[in-house]
Amino acid sequence: MKKAAISVLFCVASLFVLWFFYTLTLREFPAHYSTRLSERGARRDNGTRGETSGTSGTELARSPGTARQKRTIVQPAVADLLREPWRRLTLAELASFPSLSPAEEKELIEHCREISNPTNASGLFSVLAYHGNDAAFEFLSDTLTNRFRDQRLSAEQEAVLIHVVADMGLLARRNDRAFLFLRQGLNSEFWRGNLGWLSHDPEGLIRTLMAMTLRGVAASGRPEAASILVEQRKPDSDVMRLGLQGALMDSAFWLWLALNKGEQFYGGEVGGQGEQVMLQFSAWRQRTIEGQEWARWFTSIESQREH
Amino acid sequence: MLLYLSSYQLNASRDFITVPRSPALPDAIVTMNWSYNQASTMDVTGDMSECYENPQPEDAKSEGTEYRWPGSGSGTSQYWKITFGNPAKQYGSPEQSDRPPSQQIDIPWERCSNLSRTNSTTNSSFYGSFSRSALATVHLKSDAPTWPKPKRSVVLSCSASDMSGDPDLPTLLSVTAFSSGSRMGEPNTSPGGIDIARTNIVVDGRRASPGGDVLVQVDKVGEKDVTPTVKNVTWFRYSLSKAEPKPVLLTWSYHPAISNNLPDLQAAFDAGARLLASDDDGQGDGGVSDDVSCYLEFFILKARKATFPSPYNATNYNTITDLAYLEQLRTARFANLKLVTLISIPIPGWPNWEPLGYGQPCSPGIVLLVSAAGQAGVVVHEYGHTSGLPHRGETRSGLFDCEVDNPGNPADPTALMRATAPAGPEINGTEWARLIAWNPETWND
Numbered sequence: 001m002k003k004a005a006i007s008v009l010f011c012v013a014s015l016f017v018l019w020f021f022y023t024l025t026l027r028e029f030p031a032h033y034s035t036r037l038s039e040r041g042a043r044r045d046n047g048t049r050g051e052t053s054g055t056s057g058t059e060l061a062r063s064p065g066t067a068r069q070k071r072t073i074v075q076p077a078v079a080d081l082l083r084e085p086w087r088r089l090t091l092a093e094l095a096s097f098p099s100l101s102p103a104e105e106k107e108l109i110e111h112c113r114e115i116s117n118p119t120n121a122s123g124l125f126s127v128l129a130y131h132g133n134d135a136a137f138e139f140l141s142d143t144l145t146n147r148f149r150d151q152r153l154s155a156e157q158e159a160v161l162i163h164v165v166a167d168m169g170l171l172a173r174r175n176d177r178a179f180l181f182l183r184q185g186l187n188s189e190f191w192r193g194n195l196g197w198l199s200h201d202p203e204g205l206i207r208t209l210m211a212m213t214l215r216g217v218a219a220s221g222r223p224e225a226a227s228i229l230v231e232q233r234k235p236d237s238d239v240m241r242l243g244l245q246g247a248l249m250d251s252a253f254w255l256w257l258a259l260n261k262g263e264q265f266y267g268g269e270v271g272g273q274g275e276q277v278m279l280q281f282s283a284w285r286q287r288t289i290e291g292q293e294w295a296r297w298f299t300s301i302e303s304q305r306e307h
Numbered sequence: 308m309l310l311y312l313s314s315y316q317l318n319a320s321r322d323f324i325t326v327p328r329s330p331a332l333p334d335a336i337v338t339m340n341w342s343y344n345q346a347s348t349m350d351v352t353g354d355m356s357e358c359y360e361n362p363q364p365e366d367a368k369s370e371g372t373e374y375r376w377p378g379s380g381s382g383t384s385q386y387w388k389i390t391f392g393n394p395a396k397q398y399g400s401p402e403q404s405d406r407p408p409s410q411q412i413d414i415p416w417e418r419c420s421n422l423s424r425t426n427s428t429t430n431s432s433f434y435g436s437f438s439r440s441a442l443a444t445v446h447l448k449s450d451a452p453t454w455p456k457p458k459r460s461v462v463l464s465c466s467a468s469d470m471s472g473d474p475d476l477p478t479l480l481s482v483t484a485f486s487s488g489s490r491m492g493e494p495n496t497s498p499g500g501i502d503i504a505r506t507n508i509v510v511d512g513r514r515a516s517p518g519g520d521v522l523v524q525v526d527k528v529g530e531k532d533v534t535p536t537v538k539n540v541t542w543f544r545y546s547l548s549k550a551e552p553k554p555v556l557l558t559w560s561y562h563p564a565i566s567n568n569l570p571d572l573q574a575a576f577d578a579g580a581r582l583l584a585s586d587d588d589g590q591g592d593g594g595v596s597d598d599v600s601c602y603l604e605f606f607i608l609k610a611r612k613a614t615f616p617s618p619y620n621a622t623n624y625n626t627i628t629d630l631a632y633l634e635q636l637r638t639a640r641f642a643n644l645k646l647v648t649l650i651s652i653p654i655p656g657w658p659n660w661e662p663l664g665y666g667q668p669c670s671p672g673i674v675l676l677v678s679a680a681g682q683a684g685v686v687v688h689e690y691g692h693t694s695g696l697p698h699r700g701e702t703r704s705g706l707f708d709c710e711v712d713n714p715g716n717p718a719d720p721t722a723l724m725r726a727t728a729p730a731g732p733e734i735n736g737t738e739w740a741r742l743i744a745w746n747p748e749t750w751n752d
Contacts, residue, residue, distance in 0.1 A: 088658060089656075090657055091657070092656075094656060126656075166653060166655060169655075170655075211628075212653065215653060215655065245631070246623055246628070246629030246630075246631040246632045247628075247629050247631075249629070249630075250629045250630045250631055254655060268656055273654070273657060274654060274657075274660030274661075274662055275662070275692075275698075275726075276704070277630070277654055278630065278633070278634070278665060278667065279707075280704075280706065281630045282634055282706070283704075283706035283707070285634060287706075298631055298635065302618045302635060303618060305617060305618035305621060
């Protein structure tokens, strides 16, 4: 009887080990992996419980018996993200996303690295920018400048990475290295030296990257960003030399929104979709001293094109 | 713009089926073929063969009057008779007859489709049958070769009376004397009212609003039949009157890089005006989803600067990727409507904003994608924004004076002002009020 019980226990243990390695192989397919992990969440034993994040109850669990001490994310929002990592999240969705602990940040980065096509990681990029910190900065800056070096990307892939530049501004709210990165990105030489992938139109790409860098500086919401943007109005700045006065004025507006609306802006409560944005932009341009001043400057720059 | 009676055809008869009866109550037939500015006729015949038990040779068996009118001016009427003793028509002297419609012979604006009353019981000893087919067609004519656009608009106001349901019809039939008028002595009934709000009245293929109004568009040199139809009413009389819709004058220009496939903006706005005018849910409940009619006539004229002047001829104003360029172009006063190739603007935390058009409250400038500017729903949706309307179901931003709240269901697929394309055809009372109150300035610097 005792022998039989031991045999049964052995069989169960063997099945468990087999099942565990099966789940490990699914790491090739993060969406499936995350689904399984979330389904498995209820099975955690005592002693395998991970940290709980302070704000929204994100839970991590160590998989029992793993030699790699692999951390597994089981919070539903994260699981949803990993199920559709390509879906770009809105500011409101990003704001309601649970905060990331350093461990969770690393875990997401690992997932991200396993996705070779940047188009399929758009959502992950934005979550890392919104909620990450140093590790996210290192990963995102590497993604922009190095990871796809020597690869010719499709227009769709390129568009995703271009948005990462602006998203870097969300990271720069609290991360000095990200802000410094953006400041460097206002110099076209920076992008020429660090262009992260092969493009059919490198000069056009550099221009676009700089325009998104301006938006990133604005999205940082840092008070010092205002003077940085004003500085770009100098005729000898790369921004002006490349004719990015439109993006520059837009960035002044975004910064004004971030500074004046704060969490409402970062929570997606203001800004929002295009027509609401345009209402606010139009009102800013007509009715605020700052907006009027920028509008006068922009009009004067544009009128000089005639001569 | 001329609203006029174009033609009138009448075939009416009464056939008393009892004998004997007075010669004052013969069987009778009236036919009339009348056309505006064309030779016209009317024949009225009374048949008294059933009116005598013992007719004498000199008694009239039939008598009548023939009316002949030239295209203009007075015509003649001529009495005739056939006696029991002489089957040849014996004519009296011709007399002058004013061309109808006149004081003597009116032409009712009516429509009657083979109305027939047989074996009607009367309160006298007579029985009768009665049939009638009549059609008065009304045309709307424009003769304005210098009109600044291909079509002219007019609001026709229609009212109608039901002539077929009068309960006194049989009684009146028995006692009404033969007359020489176009009504041939058939009952002069008290018309029953037709509730326009609840009745499907159609003019020029469009259902009249609950107030009886229809927007009609006619070629600037041309005319069309605007005779109404009233569903499920066999015989009705009607009236039509015209009023001018509110004129709106806007100019348009396009980026010089757009070399072909320019849309017909005027046609798009004309179609948009028809959308605004239609009220396809009848009387409705007056609520925020109730469709109402709004009568506007858009004049979409090419701006003095037919293509964008400098600096707006730069690429940034054709492929627009910045809020700054979009707003700079919208507010430029060289034209109200500006056609561009692409608008795709990065918005933090959102996919790029790629609208089909862009307008702002209280300002008459609109930027439109050339690929979408031919769509009626798009152009009047953006025009609605300029008047101060947010999307259906949205509240005012509070940033502009003319804005109003726009209550309703944001997901209503029938709403013209719904947030997501495609726009529907309907406007509610709030939207009507803003559109009527809005007086956009014409930009043509």
